[in-house]
Amino acid sequence: MGYQTIEVRKLTPAIGAEIFGVDLARPLGNQVFQEIHDALMDNLVIFFRDQELTHDQHKAFGRRFGELHIHPTSIRTESEHPEILVIKADEHSKFVAGEEWHSDVSCDPEPPMGSILYMKQLPPEGGGNTLFANMYRAYDTLSAPIQRLCEGLIAVHDGAQVYGGRFGQKPKEGGFPRNEHPVVRTHPVTGRKALYVNRNFTTHIVGLRKSESDALLEMLYRHSETPEFQCRFAWQPNSVAFWDNRAAMHHAMWDYFPHKRLGYRVTVKGDKPFYRAQGRI
Template identity: 65%
Template sequence: MKVQKVSPNIGAVIHGVDLSKPLGNQQFQEVHDALMENLVIFFRDQTISPGQQKEFGARFGKLHVHPAAPGLIEGHPEILVIKADENSKRVAGEEWHSDVSCDPEPPMGSILYLTEVPPDGAGDTMFANTYRAYETLSDPIKRMLEGMTAIHDGEHVYRGRYANDRGKEYPRQEHPLICTHPVTGRKTLFVNRTFTTRIVQLRKQESDAVLEMLYRHLETPELHCRFQWQPNSIAFWDNRCAQHHALWDYYPNRRYGHRVTICGEKPVYRA
């Protein structure tokens, strides 16, 4: 297996791994270690079935079922269909976010496999390193944020996006602004434009101002990498220390794939 970095701070392409075959213990550990080091890893020229995608994801933990999106593939409720075409009014992931951060136990990671991509290099996904986002804050801001929590709400994100959601309740949860990664022990900035609505300990105007500052900081280009999709490519990102933003610059062209998400744990802050 060969690991080729795509930027100094985040992202690497993995060569020499065929994900249509079960990973041996050593190969699994190498892939796991590459993910922990690079936050998001990419695979090219993969041909896998929904079952094989689920098998790969399940090596890393229990598979997550999305709280809002209906299962569109019979027998595979864990598969989230990612689809956009000439009829789309919106697409998933147009704002910087960490997947389903409104859950009480947000996902550990997500594995997206695209089989159809737009022409001319459109439809890229950008990824941000939230370790570096925390580390590059000034010391006074770090001290201010320690111990603070924020509300992550799925209601405004999911309501009306999917059919037949009348009476459905979407998750809403309070998480620390600064979290400690359970594997690496590094601190990460855990707020995002999509789901985070309010810092609990601040007045609304104060919360809005601080969150906007943090969002702009997370959007600093030096924290990012950009992945150009090709047919049958895979991106696997660690939601605990990376955010992503899907560019919708390809309307009315088609983009199609499947995402598997891995369950995580309750975010915590350890001083």
């Protein structure tokens, strides 16, 4: 695809691209916005370097792509900016956000469309990279019989095992989100099929015995984590990553303990995952 207002440099053939020639602190013109959107659809995750953003500018950039999502726990957000999720690890951390492969908040009834992470502080000796995986490619490279099997299945995504278990957070009234989504979802923009299960939130497949569900999910997880489906982003201070949760998973490397890593995430609301057997949207 040709771009007129931005420069797009792919990280790998499978996923990821760096975007040059845009200042995210400034309001986006319609053509720039459309080209950034197109680059996201083409590459599933896009990266920007050397950005200086206030919380308000960060939120304004996110709102160009849709209404902003507020995290279901809302505990680790900045009080004046509930749409901003603080991503922090230091010498006191026992767990860090994102250290399992996942799609953000897939336990919600309408999981986020995308996430925009702005990194401010990084470990002095390196580390803290983020890996991203192409879930279109994960689906496309399954054998035809396994594709047909997965297309008819529904999986449960439960926030309790992450927020209540690992992080020990208190649920809001009504408990942590827990919802059922298709194992293969159709992307609402591209019409392509993507695997939609992840180690963080998916607990089991509806209608299968536990042994069957565990075995199939483990196979799908291992397949989705194939290195050839991935890119790896080496953060620098003031870098931004914007990923499409509908067709990509990510994994944050925690290889820098006891050093500090600090960033801020804005998340864009999505819609209910669905599966459509034939045709494009």
